[in-house]
Amino acid sequence: MTGGPVLLPPESIRAGAPWLAGTGRESDVVISSRVRLARNLVAFPFPSRATLAQRAQTLEACQRHLTGGALDGLTPGDRVAWAPVHTLSAMDRHLLVERHLMSKEHARGIATPGATKAAPPTADAPKGPASGKAAEAAAEARPADAGPGEAPKTPEPRGIAFTLPDESLSVMVNEEDHLRVQVLRSGLALSEAWRQADEADDRIEAGLAYAYAPRFGYLTACPTNVGCGVRMSAMLHLPGLRLSGEIEKVKRATRDMNLALRGFYGENSEAAGDLYQVSNQMTLGKPESAILHELEREILPEIVRYERDARAGLMQRKRRFLEDQVFRALGVLRHARLLTPEEALERLSLVRLGAMLGLIDANEPAVTRLFLLTQPAHLQRLLGREMDQGTRREARADFVRTSLGGA
Amino acid sequence: VSIVHSKSNIVVTAVSLGAGADPNDPAGPGPAVRVVAGVAACPRCGLTYAAFRQHGLLGCEACYAAFGEALGALLERAGGAPHHVGKSPRVGADRPTDPAAGRLNPEAPVARSVPTLDPEDRQRRESVLRKQLAEAVAAEQYERAVCLRDELRRLEQSGGGVA
Numbered sequence: 001m002t003g004g005p006v007l008l009p010p011e012s013i014r015a016g017a018p019w020l021a022g023t024g025r026e027s028d029v030v031i032s033s034r035v036r037l038a039r040n041l042v043a044f045p046f047p048s049r050a051t052l053a054q055r056a057q058t059l060e061a062c063q064r065h066l067t068g069g070a071l072d073g074l075t076p077g078d079r080v081a082w083a084p085v086h087t088l089s090a091m092d093r094h095l096l097v098e099r100h101l102m103s104k105e106h107a108r109g110i111a112t113p114g115a116t117k118a119a120p121p122t123a124d125a126p127k128g129p130a131s132g133k134a135a136e137a138a139a140e141a142r143p144a145d146a147g148p149g150e151a152p153k154t155p156e157p158r159g160i161a162f163t164l165p166d167e168s169l170s171v172m173v174n175e176e177d178h179l180r181v182q183v184l185r186s187g188l189a190l191s192e193a194w195r196q197a198d199e200a201d202d203r204i205e206a207g208l209a210y211a212y213a214p215r216f217g218y219l220t221a222c223p224t225n226v227g228c229g230v231r232m233s234a235m236l237h238l239p240g241l242r243l244s245g246e247i248e249k250v251k252r253a254t255r256d257m258n259l260a261l262r263g264f265y266g267e268n269s270e271a272a273g274d275l276y277q278v279s280n281q282m283t284l285g286k287p288e289s290a291i292l293h294e295l296e297r298e299i300l301p302e303i304v305r306y307e308r309d310a311r312a313g314l315m316q317r318k319r320r321f322l323e324d325q326v327f328r329a330l331g332v333l334r335h336a337r338l339l340t341p342e343e344a345l346e347r348l349s350l351v352r353l354g355a356m357l358g359l360i361d362a363n364e365p366a367v368t369r370l371f372l373l374t375q376p377a378h379l380q381r382l383l384g385r386e387m388d389q390g391t392r393r394e395a396r397a398d399f400v401r402t403s404l405g406g407a
Numbered sequence: 408v409s410i411v412h413s414k415s416n417i418v419v420t421a422v423s424l425g426a427g428a429d430p431n432d433p434a435g436p437g438p439a440v441r442v443v444a445g446v447a448a449c450p451r452c453g454l455t456y457a458a459f460r461q462h463g464l465l466g467c468e469a470c471y472a473a474f475g476e477a478l479g480a481l482l483e484r485a486g487g488a489p490h491h492v493g494k495s496p497r498v499g500a501d502r503p504t505d506p507a508a509g510r511l512n513p514e515a516p517v518a519r520s521v522p523t524l525d526p527e528d529r530q531r532r533e534s535v536l537r538k539q540l541a542e543a544v545a546a547e548q549y550e551r552a553v554c555l556r557d558e559l560r561r562l563e564q565s566g567g568g569v570a
Contacts (some may be wrong), residue, residue, distance in 0.1 A: 042468055045452045049466035176464070202497055210496055211468035214528040215475070217491030219468045223478055224485070226471075228493030285488020285535050293554040 007083060007092050008099075008164075013381050016369035017099045018166050024187015028356050029304045031235040031275065031368075032186055034100075035193040037201055038220045038229040039179040040211040046221040047158075047174045055174050056157040059084070062173040065207040066161040071171070074200055075163040085109065086155040091386065094377035100184055101167060102160050106175045109156045169200055176221050179204065188304075190232055190296040194288065197230075217284065227284030232295050236303060239274040239353040240310035243325065244318075250303060254278055259299060273345030273371060278303065315357060326354030330362075334406025339397040344374040351404075362404070370403060449473040488539070490531040492558070495524065524565060532562055 019032040040046055041061070044054050067082045085093060085102070086109060093107040158174035172180040181200055183193040211219040218229035225231070241247040254261040261278045262271075278299065280291045314322045329350035332343075348370050355364040372378055374396050380386055383395055401407070448455045454466035456474055465471065471478060483489055524532070536559045543552040 040468065045467040046465060048462075048464050049452050049454060198494070201494075205496055212496050213468070213471055213491075214495075214525070215490055215531070216471050216478070217493060217495070219465075219471050221464045223465065223482060226478075226482070227487065227491050230493070282486045283493075284482050285490060285492055286539075287493045287536070287555075287558045289558055290539070290551065290554055293551060297550060 007081065007088075007095065010381075012165065012167075013095075013378060014373075016372050018168065019100065019184045019186050020368055020372055021186045022365050022368055024185060024189045026300075026304050027187040029236055029238070029307045030188040030300065031237050032100075032184055033189045033193050034182060034184045034231075034233045034235070035190065035197040036183075036231045036233075037179075037181040037197055037218075038177045038225045038231075039181065039201070039204070039218055040220060041178045042209045042211045044178065047176065047178060048221060052157065058178055059157045059159050059173055061208065062171075062179065063159055063161075065204065066171055066173075068207075070203045070207055071161065071163060071169065071200060074196060074203070075166050075168050077163065077165045079164040080161055081164050082161050083159060085158045085160055091377055091380065095381060096160065098372060098375040098377050099167065101162050101170045101182075102172050103175060103180075106158060106160070106172050106180075109158060169196060171200075171204070177225070179208075188234065188296065188300060190234065190292055190300075194230075194232070194292055198288075224281070225283055227282075227286065228288050228291070230283055230288050230291060231279050232291055233277050233279035234295070234300055236276045236278060236300075236307070237274055237349065237352065238271075238276055238303075238307050239349050240307050240314060242274050243314055243322065244310040246306065246310055250306060254299070254303075257294075257299065259295075272342050273349040275345075275349075275371075311353070311357060322357075323354075323359055326350050326359050330354065330360060330404070333400050334404050335401065336397045338393040339374070339400060340393060341374055341376060341396070344396060344400060345371060348374070366403065370400060373403075374400060488535045490528075490535050492532045492535050492562075524562075529562060529565075533559065536562065 044050055044058050071080045096102045097104055097107045160172050162170035170182045183197040185193050217227040220226050251261050261276055329347035333347050352367050354360040355362040449470045451469035452466035540555040
C-alpha cells in the first residue's frame with residue numbers, strides 16, 4: 001500500500017498487539033510491562049554527537065550482530081525482523097510507534113536539540129541547517145489525530161530489530177543511545193521481561209563492546225539513564241481512580257517515591273483512555289533487582305489494589321453514576337458518525353471498565369484491542385487505504401460501530 | 408580560563424577548547440583523563456560542559472571521564488548514589504576490539520562468568536549497598552532489605568572467585 005516491504009502481516013495488525021492481549025497477571029489493571037535497557041558502543045560518539053557517517057557505521061555493526069544470530073532463540077517463533085527506519089514509509093513508522101515497538105523520537109528521526117548543530121561538519125552532513133528543527137517543530141505542531149507526517153528531510157541512519165511473531169523484544173539502533181533494548185509483555189510480568197532483556201543484553205554484548213565505567217556503570221547519552229541503564233515500567237488502566245477522583249493522590253504518592261506516573265499518550269495532560277505509565281527514575285547506584293522488587297512487589301500491587309478498591313467503591317456506592325458513564329460511552333461508540341482517536345480512547349476506556357465489572361455484555365479483549373486499532377496507522381492498515389484526517393474520523397466511527405454491534 | 412557554574416557550584420577549568428577530538432587522544436576506550444577541577448571540553452568529542460548543561464546530553468563515553476566530578480555531584484543531588492552497583496559487562500573487558508567497527512573480536516573466547524570487579528569497585532559497591540540496606544532496615548522496609556542483602560551476597564561471591 002505504501003511501498004516498501006510489509007513489516008507486519010495483516011493478521012498481526014487485526015489481532016491487535018501481543019502486549020494488549022490481556023494474558024498476563026493482574027491484567028484487569030496492568031495492561032503491559034516493559035523493561036528497557038540503554039546501551040552504547042565504546043567505539044563511536046553517542047548518536048546526537050556522531051556524524052552521519054559514524055551513525056551509518058554504528059547501524060551497520062549493530063545490524064550485522066542483531067540479525068546474525070544474537071537474538072535467536074530468545075522468544076517463541078524465533079524470527080528476527082530488521083527495518084532500516086530511515087527508509088520506511090511514514091505509515092510503517094507510525095505503525096511501529098503505535099505498537100510500542102519504537103519511540104516517537106525514533107520514528108521522527110530528529111536527534112536531540114542542538115545535535116545537528118553540535119556535530120562536527122562532514123561531507124555528508126545535511127545541507128539545510130534548519131531542516132531538523134523545522135521538521136521537529138512541524139511534528140510538534142501536528143495534532144494528535146494527524147496521520148503519518150512528512151518523512152524527515154535528513155535520513156538519519158537508524159534501525160530497529162524485533163522478534164516475530166510475538167513482538168516481545170525490540171532493539172532500536174541510533175535512538176538517543178546507540179542501542180535501546182526493549183521487552184514488552186502483557187500484564188504484570190516485569191520479572192519475566194527483565195530476565196529476557198538481561199539475556200538479550202548478554203547476547204548483544206558478546207559481539208559489541210559496550211561503553212562502561214565502574215563508577216558510572218553503562219554510559220548513556222543522558223546522565224539520568226546512567227548506572228544500570230534500566231527503565232522498568234508498567235502501563236496501567238486506571239478509570240476507577242479517575243472516576244472516584246483519587247488519581248491525584250496516586251500521582252503524588254508515586255512522585256514521593258521518585259517514580260514517574262505519566263499519561264501514556266502525552267506527558268502532562270490528562271491521560272487519554274485512563275492509561276498511565278509508571279516507571280523508575282534513578283538508575284545510578286541501584287541494582288536492577290532492587291528496582292524490579294520495588295516496582296513489581298511494592299508499588300504496582302498497591303496501585304492495582306487502589307484501582308480495584310475504587311472500582312468496587314463505585315459499584316457499591318455510585319452504581320447509577322458508573323452505569324451512566326459506561327452506557328453513555330457505549331452509546332456514543334455504537335452510534336457516532338465521526339470519531340477522533342482521543343474520543344475513541346476515552347469512551348473505550350469506560351466500556352472496558354463496564355465489561356470488566358460485568359455491567360455490559362461486551363467482549364473485553366475485543367474492546368481492549370480497539371484501543372490500538374482505532375489509532376491512525378492501524379486504522380488505515382486495517383482498512384487497506386490511506387485517508388486524510390477527516391476521512392479517518394468517519395472510517396473510525398464506522399469501524400467502531402460495526403465492531404461493537406451498533407447501528 | 409575558569410568558569411564558575413553558580414548552579415552546580417563547580418569550577419570548570421578550560422584545558423582543551425578544541426571543537427574536535429584531540430588528535431593525540433586514542434579513539435578507543437580509556438581516554439586521557441585530565442580532570443583537575445573539571446575540564447571545559449571533552450578531549451574526545453569536543454562537547455563543552457556548558458553545551459551539555461544546555462541540552463542535557465553527553466557526546467561520548469569519554470565525557471563521563473572528562474566531566475566526572477561535576478556529573479557525580481549532579482546525579483547525587485538528583486537522588487543517585489555515588490557509585491554504580493548493578494550489572495556489569497559479563498565478557499572479559501580485555502577482549503581485543505576492532506575500534507573501527509566497535510565489534511569484539513569474534514575469535515576471542517567468550518567468558519560467561521560472573522563479572523570480575525576490581526577490589527576498589529567492589530568496595531565502593533559494598534559501601535553503597537550497605538548504606539541502602541541500613542536505610543531500608545531503619546525504615547522497616549524488610550522485603551527491600553532482603554533484596555539488598557541478597558545483592559550484597561552476590562557481590563561477595565563474585566569477589567570470592569566463585570564463577
